[in-house]
Amino acid sequence: xxxxxxxxxxxxWTMHLTKRLQELGLPYEEWHLDEGAVDLTAExxxxxxxxxxxxxxxxxxxxxxxxxxxxxxxxxxxHGRKVFNGTSALRLEVSKVAQYLALGEFGIRTPKTIATVGxxxxxxxxxxxxxxxxITKHNRAGKGLGVQLxxxxxxxxxxxNGPDFDEPVDGITLIQEYxxxxxxxxTRCEFVGGRFIYAVKVDTSEGFELCPxxxxxxxxxxCPVGEEVPAKPKFQVIEGFAxxxxxxxxxxxxxxxxxxxxxxxxRNRDGEIFxxxxxxxxxxNSDAEAASGIYGMLEVAKFLGRELAAIx
Numbered sequence: 010x011x012x013x014x015x016x017x018x019x020x021x022w023t024m025h026l027t028k029r030l031q032e033l034g035l036p037y038e039e040w041h042l043d044e045g046a047v048d049l050t051a052e053x054x055x056x057x058x059x060x061x062x063x064x065x066x067x068x069x070x071x072x073x074x075x076x077x078x079x080x081x082x083x084x085x086x087x088h089g090r091k092v093f094n095g096t097s098a099l100r101l102e103v104s105k106v107a108q109y110l111a112l113g114e115f116g117i118r119t120p121k122t123i124a125t126v127g128x129x130x131x132x133x134x135x136x137x138x139x140x141x142x143x144i145t146k147h148n149r150a151g152k153g154l155g156v157q158l159x160x161x162x163x164x165x166x167x168x169x170n171g172p173d174f175d176e177p178v179d180g181i182t183l184i185q186e187y188x189x190x191x192x193x194x195x196t197r198c199e200f201v202g203g204r205f206i207y208a209v210k211v212d213t214s215e216g217f218e219l220c221p222x223x224x225x226x227x228x229x230x231x232c233p234v235g236e237e238v239p240a241k242p243k244f245q246v247i248e249g250f251a252x253x254x255x256x257x258x259x260x261x262x263x264x265x266x267x268x269x270x271x272x273x274x275x276r277n278r279d280g281e282i283f284x285x286x287x288x289x290x291x292x293x294n295s296d297a298e299a300a301s302g303i304y305g306m307l308e309v310a311k312f313l314g315r316e317l318a319a320i321x
Contacts, residue, residue, distance in 0.1 A: 010036060011036070011055045011056040011057075011317060011320060011321055012036045012037055012038050012054070012056040012057075012317075013030060013035055013036065013037040013038075013056060013057050013058075013059065013313045013314070013317055014037070014038050014039075014040055014054070014056055014057070014058045014059070015027065015030075015037060015038070015039050015040065015059055015061065016040045016042060016058060016059065016060040016061065016062060016078060016081065016082075017039065017040070017041060017042070017060075017061040017062060017063075017290075018041060018042055018043045018062060018063065018066045018069065018071045018074040018078075019061075019063060019066070019069060019071075020039075020041065022061065022063070022290070022292055023039065023061060025292075025293070025295075025306045026061075026306045026309060026310060027039065028306075029304075029306045029307050029309070029310035030310050030313070030314075032307075032310075033310055033311065033314055035310065035313070035314045035317065036317075040081070042062070042074050042077050042078050042081060043066070043069075043070075043071040043074050043077075044071075044073075044074075044077065045077060047077075047080050047081055047084055049084060052088065053084060053085050053088050053090050055090075055320070056090075056091075056317065056320075057090075057091045057092075057093065057313060057316045057317050057320065058082075058085050058090055058091065058092045058093065058095075059092075059093045059094060059269070059309075059313055060078060060082060060092070060093070060094045060095065060098065060099060060289075061094070061290050062074060062075055062078040062099055062102065062290060063075075063102070063151055063290040064102050064103045064149050064150055064151040064290070065150065065151030067149075067178045068151075072178070075099065075102070075103050078099060079096060079099055082095045082096045082099060083096055091316060091320060093268040093269065093313070093316070094267060094268055094269055094270075094289050095266060097265050097266040097267065098265065098266065098267040098268075098270075098289040099289070101265065101267070101287055101289065102287075102288075102289040102290060103149045103179075104148055104149060104179075105122075105146070105147075105148050105149075105150065105183060105286070106122075106124050106148055106181065106183070108286070108287050109122055111261070111265060112261065112284055112287075115257055115260060115261045115264070116257065117254075117257050117258070117261060117284050118281070118282065118283055118284065119283060119284055119285060120185045120186045120187075120188055120283050120285055121137075121138075121185065121186040122183050122184070122185045122186075123137060123183070123184045123185075124148060124181050124182075124183055125181070125182050125183070125184060126180050126181055126182075128169045128170065128174070131145070131165070131169055131182050131184060132162065132165055132166045132169055134184045135159070135162040135165050135166075135184060136162060137184075138184070138186060139162070141186065141187070142158060142159065142160050142187040142189070143158075143159055143165075143184055143185060143186055143187050144156055144157060144158050144159070144184075144185050144186075144187050145157045145159070145165070145182055145183065145184050145185070146182070146183050146185060147175070147177040147178070147179075147181070147182065147183070148177060148179055148181035148182070148183055149177065149178050149179045149181070150177075151288070151290070157175075158187060165184075185285075188275050188277050188283045188285075189277060189278060190275050190276055190277060190278070191276075191277075191278050193212065193213045193214040194210050194211055194212050194213055194214075195210075195211050195213055195273055195274065195275045196208055196209070196210060196211070196247070196250075196273070196274055196275070196276075197209045197211055197271050197272070197273045198250075198254075198255065198258060198271065198272045198273075198274070199270075199271050199291060199293070199305055200258065200259070200262055200267075200268075200269065200270050200271075200272070201268070201269055201305065201308040201309050201312050202268055202269075202308075202312045203259060203262045203263050203267070203268050204259060205255045205258070205259065206303060206305065206308055207246050207247070207250065207301065207303050207305075208246070208247045208250035209244050209245065209246050209247065209294070209297055210244070210245045210246075210247050211243065211244055211273075212241065212242075212243045212244075215243075242296060242297065242300075243294075244294040244296065244297040245297055245300070246297050246298065246300065246301035246303060248301070252282075254274065254282055254284075258272050267287075267289055268312070269289065269291060269309055269312075270287055270288060270289050270291055271287075271288040271291035271292075272284060272286070272287050272288075273285060273286040273287075273288070291305070293305035293306060
């Protein structure tokens with residue numbers, strides 16, 4: 010029997026999807042790829058395959074899950090299986106360098122960014138941002154890993170040469186201009202089947218941690234999960250959101266064979282949009298969705314169900 014195969018390494022982030030698949034009566038199977046083996050001479054099963062591999066897998070002791078997933082996705086694609094968020098999506102998921110270069114090909118503006126390897130090179134790169142604030146972040150990140158705000162090269166040097174420096178898993182640290190918004194929020198646009206479903210306003214007044222997942226257990230100071238619900242919700246679906254950037258995003262996703270994604274942007278004081286993150290392992294906030302009546306994982310489940318029916 011043909012099934013929906015869900016490829017991932019974190020059950021806490023996938024249970025919301027499998028719950029929806031069960032509600033719709035759709036056959037599915039989970040492939041948890043924290044470790045495993047791929048027989049390249051074997052024939053893959055029939056069905057549709059959806060990858061939810063995360064760039065932050067190493068924070069859950071699944072260091073090589075993306076590499077194993079890349080092998081599995083290549084195997085599936087070589088046999089002509091219907092794969093959603095396949096090798097092209099995974100390539101962008103694990104590298105912000107790749108994201109920014111790919112976005113630039115579609116005229117989508119990103120913040121000025123320098124990729125560095127080595128502490129000395131990172132400190133030297135800060136000279137390009139003299140007189141303005143800048144941030145550092147990991148190239149392979151997720152969950153806001155490695156994001157730090159600095160106002161001087163000296164402050165960066167003290168951090169980099171100190172005991173709290175956070176080494177990136179792939180060795181690449183990005184130094185990036187800090188886009189100052191008139192209000193402390195960013196916008197995250199969600200897409201399913203390559204089409205826009207909604208935008209969510211995310212309050213950033215308490216810090217850079219923007220993970221919306223209800224089951225997020227990362228222990229960071231600014232993680233919203235497990236805290237008291239503030240008077241003003243941290244995540245709010247924007248009713249009737251419309252902007253020309255949506256059409257640019259949809260063209261970008263189609264060209265890069267990405268079917269499910271959350272894309273985040275920020276506006277500066279002049280209203281200009283800077284896109285800074287693509288999350289192909291996108292999660293949704295249940296409180297925001299309940300208030301709006303739009304449910305991302307339900308839309309993903311329906312999309313996968315339609316695609317399964319199409320091959321049957």
